[in-house]
Amino acid sequence: MVHNFSRPSPLGEQNISIVATLFYKSDSPRHPHLHADSALHSPCDTLPKASLSHLKDGAVPTENMNDYPLEPPTPGPDPLDHLYGSYISQSCLTDFFGTLTNIISGFQEQTATHRNLDGSKSARVVEVIFSLPSPSATSLDFLRKDEMISRFEREWNVEAVFQYNTVYRRYKRLAVFDMDSTLIQQEVIDEIARVLGVEEQVSAITAAAMNGELDFEASLRKRCALLNGVPSTVWETLKPRITLNHGAADLIKILKRLGYKTAVLSGGFTPMTGWLAGQLGLDYYYANHLVVSENGNHLTGELTGEIVHAEKKRQHVLEIAAKESILLDQVLVVGDGANDLPMMGVAGLGVAFNAKARVQMEAPARINSQSLLDVLYLLGITKEEQGVLLR
Structure with missing residues (x-):
């Protein structure tokens, strides 16, 4: 669903640029099984070998219902950072641009640029800069509180900070x-x-x-x-x-x-x-x-x-x-x-x-x-x- 916002930007009718700083929350493990937040991985990693060595002798079907253990709860879907990498991956960025497309009417992904701020091979902090199609397309308040942004943050285990990309953002005193x-x-x-x-x-x-x-x-x-x-x-x-x-x-x-x-x-x-x-x-x-x-x-x-x-x-x-x-x-x-x-x-x-x-x-x-x-x-x-x- 695309939202149309009528609130004007405080910057007037000029070309509006917004910077989003994405932080991967690597310090906050949240997965029910080994993940991630303890070691970086990528989709290219070799999967661990399956083994039945943990089964005891006699682990075969039985007609005695009392012998069946209680089943563990069915695990939910894996968080996306678990599937695509415990850092801000290209898949994460692609989904972020898709989220912006759904929020901002007329958003063009080609207006966006990004760079890795922390310098590591597996980026923990990425800066994304993009232009708005018009001053009335959205505002910082809407972006900061939009449910789709919140869902993106939860799914990818990131935090997104939005600011207007002005000279005052870079040169504070x-x-x-x-x-x-x-x-x-x-x-x-x-x-x-x-x-x-x-x-x-x-x-x-x-x-x-x-x-x-x-x-x-x-x-x-x-x-x-x-x-x-x-x-x-x-x-x-x-x-x-x-x-x-x-x-x-x-x-x-x-x-x-x-x-x-x-x-x-x-x-x-x-x-x-x-x-x-x-x-x-x-x-x-x-x-x-x-x-x-x-x-x-x-x-x-x-x-x-x-x-x-x-x-x-x-x-x-x-x-x-x-x-x-x-x-x-x-x-x-x-x-x-x-x-x-x-x-x-x-x-x-x-x-x-x-x-x-x-x-x-x-x-x-x-x-x-x-x-x-x-x-x-x-x-x-x-x-x-x-x-x-x-x-």
């Missing part, structure tokens, strides 16, 4: 990050709660808040109240426990070499956010302030000053961009929680990184990956170019 579970692996408030032994109560509230089930500010105050009595030296205790997400340091290093301004906006707390910004060399950091007791010995569980909630994060992005004279189309935002969605929405590219379920559904782009460096593929920076920038 400001990168803004959430801290907890984005730049670092931990949720700092949960780590503080562990010191007092109330981590289960705090973690449950944190999880609900990050998935958008609770108001962030109300949930933050509720969690902080449980921290009353924590020694004020807790920050020094926590620093050795903080672990950067894989690729975070290298990503910041590359962005700074490319001339980016960088920022971390956190619903966490200033002592940790300021320390992390110093460790990574970030230009800006904003977070919340916990009140220390009058004698300076412990935290009271209260907050002071403005709360860095979802809307405040959005406001900070706008203010930093304005201060640095950077167009919003040249802003990259990466986060994982529901409170990151508003700042993702004002950026040229908002990326949900290993995000909560609701955030994955609503974010402009999503990446489920072991490394933050994969964000660079969305800017068209190849694996080889990343290596050059890290030398």
Whole structure:
């Protein structure tokens, strides 16, 4: 079925080009039998020899029904990447172009080009660029949410990220990050709660808040109240426990070499956010302030000053961009929680990184990956170019 869309592109009546970055989810095994995600294969591989050696003596038909074992469930059809290759194969690309043909009225496959971004023989990341037959043919919102795209992703075990292929996509100037579970692996408030032994109560509230089930500010105050009595030296205790997400340091290093301004906006707390910004060399950091007791010995569980909630994060992005004279189309935002969605929405590219379920559904782009460096593929920076920038 071909969909006809009437919503005009925000780019006006000019020739519209779209880039789709396809990520093969090699880190997420999903097959009921040995596949794939543990070893690359191709249609040319030799099939394993069949054998009956596992059968025991006397394994013959019997008239005694009690001797028959229960049958295993009938396996479903093989995922297509299992059949055609555990990477982005030519068959996968052909199906992608066919999907676009069904979605976009007048789509011409000959307008599309593609290149392997990760440089491996069996491509894990492929960039596809194609032109729209008219500005009203489709939009990024439709492509990102179309059921046929979703089905393609499931069948081939890939994720597709769509962007307008403009100069601003390739030349961004400001990168803004959430801290907890984005730049670092931990949720700092949960780590503080562990010191007092109330981590289960705090973690449950944190999880609900990050998935958008609770108001962030109300949930933050509720969690902080449980921290009353924590020694004020807790920050020094926590620093050795903080672990950067894989690729975070290298990503910041590359962005700074490319001339980016960088920022971390956190619903966490200033002592940790300021320390992390110093460790990574970030230009800006904003977070919340916990009140220390009058004698300076412990935290009271209260907050002071403005709360860095979802809307405040959005406001900070706008203010930093304005201060640095950077167009919003040249802003990259990466986060994982529901409170990151508003700042993702004002950026040229908002990326949900290993995000909560609701955030994955609503974010402009999503990446489920072991490394933050994969964000660079969305800017068209190849694996080889990343290596050059890290030398």
